[in-house]
Amino acid sequence: DEPVTLYSQLGGKESIRTVMDDFVQRLKQDERIGDQFKFTNADRLAGLLTEQVCEATGGPCTYSGRDMKSSHAGMVITKAHFNALVEVLVDSLNAAKVPFALQTDILALLAPMHRDIITER
Numbered sequence: 754d755e756p757v758t759l760y761s762q763l764g765g766k767e768s769i770r771t772v773m774d775d776f777v778q779r780l781k782q783d784e785r786i787g788d789q790f791k792f793t794n795a796d797r798l799a800g801l802l803t804e805q806v807c808e809a810t811g812g813p814c815t816y817s818g819r820d821m822k823s824s825h826a827g828m829v830i831t832k833a834h835f836n837a838l839v840e841v842l843v844d845s846l847n848a849a850k851v852p853f854a855l856q857t858d859i860l861a862l863l864a865p866m867h868r869d870i871i872t873e874r
């Protein structure tokens with residue numbers, strides 16, 4: 754039998770992709786941080802986020818993007834920006850009816866990345 758991973762509880766790669774597509778659309782529309790994603794190719798970013806979350810949750814994926822430090826270098830990203838992004842992600846997880854306990858497990862995997870992503874304090 755397949756092991757029970759966060760990945761399988763999320764419903765696999767297609768379900769993660771659905772959440773990430775919604776997430777990137779919400780990011781672009783967000784009044785706090787939407788401007789930072791104005792020129793972002795939504796399909797590419799959603800694909801990379803899907804790989805990243807798939808891999809981090811124990812799924813059969815390999816993240817093919819740049820590391821978090823170099824991909825966010827040169828941007829102005831504050832703790833408030835980071836928190837705003839997490840709030841938007843929670844909106845997408847809620848819209849997909851991902852259970853709260855699973856949401857906190859996913860956020861716990863992403864939270865340590867703040868060290869490489871926040872550029873201004």
Ligand code: HEM
Nearest residue numbers: 786789792793794801802818819824830834835838863866
């Ligand atoms: C846990 C939090 C975050 C994760 C997991 C994350 C993940 C990623 C990933 C995977 C990429 C693509 C890297 C590549 O191009 O190879 C990316 C790019 C980017 N991120 Fe983040 N990020 C996070 C937080 C933030 C925050 C807080 C901001 C700003 C408010 C931000 C702004 C951007 C922008 C503007 C890009 C470039 C997109 C483009 O190529 O146009 N990120 N991020």
